[in-house]
Amino acid sequence: xxxxxxxxxxxxxxxxxxxxxxxxxxxxxxxxxxxxxxxxxxxxxxxxxxxxxxxxxxxxxxxx
Numbered sequence: 001x002x003x004x005x006x007x008x009x010x011x012x013x014x015x016x017x018x019x020x021x022x023x024x025x026x027x028x029x030x031x032x033x034x035x036x037x038x039x040x041x042x043x044x045x046x047x048x049x050x051x052x053x054x055x056x057x058x059x060x061x062x063x064x
Contacts (some may be wrong), residue, residue, distance in 0.1 A: 009042060009056055017044065019058035
């Protein structure tokens with residue numbers, strides 16, 4: 001598993017959260033936004049359909 005920079009995140013990537021409130025959860029990247037301050041935020045959709053938002057720096061892209 002290679003950690004990608006947030007700039008390398010793509011919609012549909014499988015990811016695992018490695019920091020923040022949702023540590024240990026996995027899911028698919030669904031929405032990527034850049035805030036006014038320059039931070040990348042993403043929406044992660046879990047297998048059971050639950051969605052949550054997290055920062056791009058808190059995720060690790062998993063091999064497909």
